[in-house]
Amino acid sequence: MYQNLTTFAHSTIADGGNSLDSRGNAASQLWYACRAIDKIGSGRVQFAIADLAEALGVSIATIRRYLKHGMRLKFFRNARIANGIVTLFYASTVQVCIANGFSNLGAVTEVAVSELKNLKAITTQAEVQKLQQASFHKARKGQKRPLPTPDELIPSSVKSQPCKRSGASGQVVQMGKRFLFVSPDFIPFGGSQKTTAQNLGRSARTIVRRLSNRNRSKKGLPILERRQLAVVCTPSDTQRIDALRLSGDRTLKHVFSAALGAIVPKCNIYGQYLELRGCRWTRKRLTAAIKKSRNSRNQEIASGGLIISRTFLQSSESLDNRLPNGFRLPATIC
């Protein structure tokens, strides 16, 4: 019933990083499902709990748990269940980010309700693509000649013959099983798994697992075409590197290839499969909300709230005994 409905998923919210525990990660699936069902974006959805459980491929009890955790993490403002029908008021993207301490949306891509069970794998892929795209644009900036695009370098249909666009900066020298050897004038770009891990608050190993084609196959996700960029050094650079190596210098980042000379390994280049969304308006609203939140916190500190809370923290006395009647500490300090 709901399987084909789609919504925009954000890598930071879908994953949660250090801000959300795994329960929050699971609850975000229900939140995204609600956003998909509520096509007009009213903030209120009504659905049969059994139908949504079927769409997400989980039990009814699990949906109830998602609701409970979602309420705790402020994904939802209000929920009513009567005769198996749920009426749910869900929070906006900006509210969810503010409540859970997300300062940005990360990569945004469209996801169907039936794919929400693979939310983390999909948004991780989107995050890598976003980094690669950003790196590509940075590398292209200021170049007189165009750079070969990721799709031209990693064509999914013709694996052994990457495009060598005439007039492009740098060219593909050789396509290996793992490496994509490129000429010295090629401007390397790409998103590393390490940076992806940092952005999502996960370990690099976790990101590797999520991008692993073996794991993706198990989940029924399409295979990711990829190659690791390897920039071939010029003959003079190769000679210099060889000389340094002979002198015992071990600081150089290079490997050697008999046929191609010295090689500097770079990031992976991935085929572009997901369509990334800008969501400029939401990003703008989030930035404004964060700014507003910071200003109000500064005002609270300036008005003495912080001094009182410090006094309280340094003392074993009850707060009730130390504060005037009816006085409440600001929520941001509590």
Place this chain on the structure above:
DNA sequence: TTGGAGCGGGGTCTACGAAT
């Protein structure tokens, strides 16, 4: 609602690939 079994995700460690 609770307890138990099964499963999967995540972290850490380690080895491998590519070539010499």
Place this chain on the structure above:
DNA sequence: ATTCGTAGACCCCGCTCCAA
């Protein structure tokens, strides 16, 4: 040894499901 992505092994923790 060199780089960095990949992947297996192991362990721990928590989620999910089912039965009571």
